[in-house]
Amino acid sequence: MQKPAIAADTRPWLSAGAQPFISVQGLVKQFADFTAVSDVDLDIYKGELFCLLGESGCGKSTLLRMLAGFEIPTQGRIVIDGEDMARVPPDRRPTNMMFQSYALFPHMSVEKNVAYGLLREGLGKREAYARAGEMLKMVKLEKLARRKPDQLSGGQRQRVALARALVKRPKLLLLDEPLGALDKKLREETQFELIKIQESLGVTFIVVTHDQDEAMTLATRIGVMKDGIIKQIGEPHEIYERPNSRFVADFIGTVNLFDGKVDAVAPDLMRIETAELGPVLLPPQTGLTRGQQVWGAVRPERFALSRQKPDGAHNAWRGVVEDLGYIGHMTQYRIRLENGRLIRASQSNRLRDEDPISWDEPVWISVQPAAFRVLTE
Amino acid sequence: MRGWFLPVAVLLGFIFLYAPIISLVVFSFNDSRLVTVWGGFSTRWYGELLNDRQIMGAAWVSLKVAFFSATLATVIGTLGAFVLTRFSRFTGRLLLTGMITAPLVMPEVITGLSLLLLFISMELTLGWPAGRGMVTVIIAHTTFCAAFVAVIAQSRLRSMDESLEEAARDLGAGPVRVFFDVTLPVIAPALVSGWLLAFTLSLDDLVIASFVTGPGASTLPMVIFSKVRLGVSPDVNALATIIIGFVFVAVLAAGWLMRKQMSKGL
Numbered sequence: 034m035q036k037p038a039i040a041a042d043t044r045p046w047l048s049a050g051a052q053p054f055i056s057v058q059g060l061v062k063q064f065a066d067f068t069a070v071s072d073v074d075l076d077i078y079k080g081e082l083f084c085l086l087g088e089s090g091c092g093k094s095t096l097l098r099m100l101a102g103f104e105i106p107t108q109g110r111i112v113i114d115g116e117d118m119a120r121v122p123p124d125r126r127p128t129n130m131m132f133q134s135y136a137l138f139p140h141m142s143v144e145k146n147v148a149y150g151l152l153r154e155g156l157g158k159r160e161a162y163a164r165a166g167e168m169l170k171m172v173k174l175e176k177l178a179r180r181k182p183d184q185l186s187g188g189q190r191q192r193v194a195l196a197r198a199l200v201k202r203p204k205l206l207l208l209d210e211p212l213g214a215l216d217k218k219l220r221e222e223t224q225f226e227l228i229k230i231q232e233s234l235g236v237t238f239i240v241v242t243h244d245q246d247e248a249m250t251l252a253t254r255i256g257v258m259k260d261g262i263i264k265q266i267g268e269p270h271e272i273y274e275r276p277n278s279r280f281v282a283d284f285i286g287t288v289n290l291f292d293g294k295v296d297a298v299a300p301d302l303m304r305i306e307t308a309e310l311g312p313v314l315l316p317p318q319t320g321l322t323r324g325q326q327v328w329g330a331v332r333p334e335r336f337a338l339s340r341q342k343p344d345g346a347h348n349a350w351r352g353v354v355e356d357l358g359y360i361g362h363m364t365q366y367r368i369r370l371e372n373g374r375l376i377r378a379s380q381s382n383r384l385r386d387e388d389p390i391s392w393d394e395p396v397w398i399s400v401q402p403a404a405f406r407v408l409t410e
Numbered sequence: 411m412r413g414w415f416l417p418v419a420v421l422l423g424f425i426f427l428y429a430p431i432i433s434l435v436v437f438s439f440n441d442s443r444l445v446t447v448w449g450g451f452s453t454r455w456y457g458e459l460l461n462d463r464q465i466m467g468a469a470w471v472s473l474k475v476a477f478f479s480a481t482l483a484t485v486i487g488t489l490g491a492f493v494l495t496r497f498s499r500f501t502g503r504l505l506l507t508g509m510i511t512a513p514l515v516m517p518e519v520i521t522g523l524s525l526l527l528l529f530i531s532m533e534l535t536l537g538w539p540a541g542r543g544m545v546t547v548i549i550a551h552t553t554f555c556a557a558f559v560a561v562i563a564q565s566r567l568r569s570m571d572e573s574l575e576e577a578a579r580d581l582g583a584g585p586v587r588v589f590f591d592v593t594l595p596v597i598a599p600a601l602v603s604g605w606l607l608a609f610t611l612s613l614d615d616l617v618i619a620s621f622v623t624g625p626g627a628s629t630l631p632m633v634i635f636s637k638v639r640l641g642v643s644p645d646v647n648a649l650a651t652i653i654i655g656f657v658f659v660a661v662l663a664a665g666w667l668m669r670k671q672m673s674k675g676l
Contacts, residue, residue: 103576123579136577140595149591150581201581 044268045078046254054079054237055100055205060109062095062261069095071261073109082231082238084248086284087258093241096258097207100239101130114204124153129203133210135194137182143169143193144178150201168196171230188219195227199234208240212247224250245285249273257281273332278410282330289336289376291329295321305329305407309374314347315402321409328408335404336378338366338390339397349399352376354392364389368398431654438647445642455648465633465649472613472630475544479551480608484601486552487559487608492593494560495567496575510564513557522621525550529622542624550622551615555608562607566600567593603664610660613653 045051053076062070070092077083085093098104100111102123111119118126129150137146144165151161169175172192182190191214198206211227212220228251231238242248248255249269256263257272257280265272265281276282279290293307303317307329321327343349352368355375361382368376378398380390390396438456442449459465494507513521529539529546539545574596578588594601616631623629628636630653634646 101576101580103579123576124582124584128580130577130580132573132577134571134573136571136573138574138578138592138596149578149583153582153587197577197581 043080044253046076051078053077054081054114055239056110056112057096057100058110058112060096060099060111061107062092062099062104063107068261070099070106073261073263075256075263075266077237077239079237080235081253082228082240082251084240084242084252084255085258085263086242086245086248086255088243088284091258092261093258094209095261097130097209097239097241100205101128101207102126127204128207129198129201129205130207131194131198131209131211133213135182135190135214137190137193137197139182142179142181143174143185146182146193147197147200150197154201165196165200168200169193172196187214187216188223191215191223195230199230199236202234203236205237205239208238210242211240213242213244220247227251249285257284259284275406276330276408279328279330279408282406282408287333287377289331289333291331293327293329295323295325295327298323309370309372310348310350313405315405315407318407321407325409330406330408331400331404333365333377333379334363334381336376336398336400338368338378338380339399340390340394342397343399348402348405349397352396352398354390354394354396357390357392366390368396434647435651435654437644438651440644440647443644445644445647455645456652459645459648459652462645465630465645468628468630468633469649471544471627475547475551475619475629476609476612479548479555479612480605482548482552483555483559483608484605487556487604488563488597488601490556491560491563491567492589495564510557510560513554514561516554518615518617519621521554522550522618525553525618526621542622543627544623546622546624547619547627547629550618551608551612554618555611558611559601559604559608562600562604563597566597570596599667599670603667606660606664610657613657 055075055077057073057075060070060073060075061068073092073096085096087093095104099106099119100113102118102121106119109119110117113127118128138149141149144162147165147168148161151164152158156164166175166178169178172195174189174192174196177185177189182193185193191211195211198208212223215223224247240248240251242251252269254266254268255272256266258264259280265277267275272281273285276285276288282288282290291307291309291313293305293310293313295303296306296312297304298317298321301317303315303321305313305315305327307313310329313329337343350370352370354366355369356367358365363379363381366378366380368378370376376398437445437448439451439453440448441452441454490510494503494510497503525546526542529542529549533539533541539549570593574592575588578592579585583591614631615629616635619629620632623632630649634649637643637646
């Protein structure tokens, strides 16, 4: 299979010697009675669009607020471009933030809102307004420069907030749920616009979001957070295809999880005994020992469905289609195995049969060994 | 609920509240010297009022007192409210929050008496304020008006989106700059209505002013009260009508400003 090579310098986290642009080390934030962020280490490289993904209360916003300077860390270092910023007040940091509520100053016009940061920097009025004007042109709002924020639509306000946060050319832009207040259609358009702006300015972005689709679309890399800890850091496809824990597998997308034990490990093959699927044969994986408790994770689209038993497949099981949902681009199946276990499977409708598998049909489901992900945590 | 009950209840309520005021306004245009006998329409009492040196002097004192104490109270009340809402956890915050509302429920007699005692002992030990007069009345009114302003400012500061202030910090403004650039303009309408409320409260006060004032600084309510004790004269009606007009306009303006803020939903 041929594909254009992605230049190595756009994925600096892959090369060992690369210097991170932002480095968070051993960061802890304790409030009176609970720990919002506990011992986070995080390296982010220049020009990245990094997403912190997690449910509300997982500590992602507190982490962002510490990067901005609104919360003082209980412990740890925040190094931005070589300087420790952990105790520097927000007005002296080379970072800017786009707030979830946008936080536009209601008594100032759009233009004044955008120019505010430049004026505080000590820039002359004429130059500040000229640069604010350029920024507004970039977000296509130059015609509304004289309006007050309450005369704008939600999408326009979002763009003003972005322009205001970017106009000072920060080393790092922090975005707190930047698209959270927009409706679905607008959100999808804006996602790509955001990426374009980020790439053209070369500013490093850290985005906090609870929306996994948004994170998958936007991010160069994603950090999945839970209970104040980053559970996994990786590129979107890594997080999805090779989750490192049941939490991450379950949090991102849909997954079928099976309890099991390592039954046999040979140099070229490994067998896992599961309660619900019986033995599963897999390529060997390092770090596993016989008798170890593991969990198997399979994404719905990785199951193959067929009416006949697939040739030579070890990992195939019989079941009955209990329910199906035709979504258009794909069909979701719920298949009941003979032992009663319900499996979620989905089939792409790119090559839809004239006679697709339907309700109550007995089927075989099978999975490629590589698609059966073994988790130890 | 479209029956007769609600309209009648509202009507009776308004009659109960406003009948005395309306009768006062009507009788201020009475030509007769006898307050309770209608002698035809006239504005003579308004004319006489303008020529009454004592009343005009007292009115001028009252307006000055009200202006200065409302202004001082707005400054002090706003700063107090800001500290109590924005500096989140310091020891004694809860106590201070409770104490700031105490003057609202304190009987005026006690406030007046304690201020009088304070002024006397200050004069004895510090030599200031020398005697009692307009300055002491202004100080006294500032104390209780500041509490009202603080309560209004506090509720406005609590409902204000704090990320506005954070955004200004983030864009490079120091804490003082943020207060004047963002906080103050955003809460300004609430402060104006607080000022108006303080102004009317000061204009209205009789008890505290009686305690802490001295010769030559009688406020309008004090003059009216002493005149009425000798019998109600029609020019007091005229004066009262003018004051009602003032207060009515101030209260309407304060309410309108509050509503405007609310509808912006900030």
